[in-house]
Amino acid sequence: MRQKVRIHEKIVETLFLVCALVGVISVLAIIVFVFYKGLHPFFGEDPYSFTDFITGVRWAPSEGTYGIFYMIVASVLSTAGAIVIGVPIGLMTAVFMAELAPEGMVRILRPAVELLAGIPSVLYGAFGLGVLVPFIRKVSPLVQGQSMLAVILVLSIMILPTIISLSETSLRAVPQSYREASYGLGASKIQTVFKVTIPAAKSGILSATVLGIGRAIGETMAVMMIAGNPTAGLPQSIWSMVRLLTTNIAMEMSYASGRQQEMLFATGVVLFFFIMIVNGTLLFLTRKGEEEQK
Amino acid sequence: MTSRKKDKIQEILINLCAGLTIVILVGIIGFIFWRGFPGIDTDFLTRQWEERTTYVNVGEYVEYSESDELGRVPRYGVTLEVTEEGVAIAALDSSSSLTKGLDGAGRVYELQEQDILEEVDDYSVEDAFTQWQESGGENPDAFLKEVTDALNAGEGTSHRLKVVRPGGGIIPMAVTTLYMIGLCLIIAGPIGILASIYLVEYAKPGPLLNIIHFAIQNLAGIPSIIYGLFGSLFFVQICRMQYSILAGAMTVSILLLPVIITATEEALKAIPRGYRESSIGLGATKLQTIWHVVLPGAIPGILSAVLLSIGRIVGESAALLLTAGTVASIPGALVGSGASGATLTIKAYTLMKEENDLQTACAIGIILLIIIFVLQIASRWFSSRLLKHRGQ
Structure with a gap:
């Protein structure tokens, strides 16, 4: 009887372990399949020059030209723009929620931020298409409203909830004694926030920023309709249309086949590369944060 | 500039930013309702699309x-x-x-x-x-x-x-969304919950636990378009599922794993150690302890994780676009040629992208916003139950 129970327990434990390993297998499968398909066109017979791919500024599948440099530039610039606008606004909102706002107001603000995080990205795209693009069309020196500026604005809005909630958590984690010591030295509340609390919450805010970068660079559907997606050309200004790595994949994947499809996977590999940098940085920051706490 | 003046300016700046965040949220929701509301009537809610x-x-x-x-x-x-x-x-x-x-x-x-x-x-x-x-x-x-x-x-x-x-209604997309939610929860729910039980109750600190946590953290960071690429290659092409709700559900299930596992782990960890020790001390086996002591206490947390996942499924677009297709009818099978189906979110997207119909897209958007809002309220209610359980 005892023996039987033990075997039973062992079987169940193995089942649990298998379920836990599904995550590991999935990550490996995603990497292997995407990389295999994406690196295929650069090897074997009739290879496409990797340098042409990574430095080209023209994407014309019908002519067999696949250059994604202008998309890399667009993705990086849009993400950078979103961080420049989104992080300060998000951080200040977090400061408001953690340090200044009365309890009742926080109780309204926090669900509001959660709701902002829960809005499907397609609806951010609808907002961009219905509000931002027509507005930009009016003020832009160019004829169209689809532009890098529209992309940057939508991405800034989309990273806000990530920045706000993580920064707020790390601001709240700063020990009360830090603030009291600062007040004791005669500093005002605002001085304490900028000179003591924010520096003390630095690593958390940095993690939030990196997570925001990851969200912005991987976002697809919200920016699909407002980017313009031209087939060639580096972005000249914030008014020019851009094609991002993500939108390139989503635009053509439904009908692509053969080499064109492989090139879309290659675009995915480049995107993956950026995501790995982001994930690595995040992991490094979390480790460092944990060590500091010890 | 006196330091008091500087303080005042900085405080105004902080308030402005917080205000801006609220204005943006109200602006987006207001816009969706304003553009979409004229498109909502009983025909829209009850008819087939085609x-x-x-x-x-x-x-x-x-x-x-x-x-x-x-x-x-x-x-x-x-x-x-x-x-x-x-x-x-x-x-x-x-x-x-x-x-x-x-x-x-x-x-x-x-x-x-x-x-x-x-x-x-x-x-x-x-x-x-x-x-x-x-x-x-x-x-x-x-x-x-x-x-x-x-x-x-x-x-x-x-x-x-x-x-x-006559067509013009969202019934097929609503039904497809429900199918999608059901399938994803059937696939990802048990795997995610059992995996968290392993991680919290069984796994000993060591390389295996680190690898699993590392993998889950990485999964959470991968953008959904990459999931879509993988799904369209592996499930749609290699497994020959074609554009189908099962291919879509499998892809989204992987995407949900980190969401479910992280939240369930939190819920399990919230159960005090003493509960487990008393149960083992009374002669219960580990499995009995998990089943009768740990899980019942963690149920509110797990439910909250499930609601969170439903929110993700409802809002998901990039991964589904590449795996489940955009057909606006109720899928007749799990895999194969008649199994493609667009969820509400995908339909909102194709309406904007291909038919330039922002009004109908926003009308669907209103439905989506209401669903998300209700899910978040329910999820918060369950979380508060969990906190009560912990006596906080």
């Missing part, structure tokens, strides 16, 4: 009583009316023979209210309607009489009707 034309052979009632009521065709137990779209069925007896008609393939096709009658045998109601409209559209009663007379003609024989069921 218009559907069917030829139906119908017999008549065996016994019926004559009626002088306008638009009434007693032998079929139906009342017709003239609408803007054509001659539509206004009311249908529950035993009407029109509910037992056979379509071209010999299957029973049940007519419904609001279906539009376009032909009765060789008599084209559609043409007559157009003519009547072009001639000024006067005297609708006489026109209706003409149509009912055509239906009343030829006693004892069966009629062949051409009927159009």
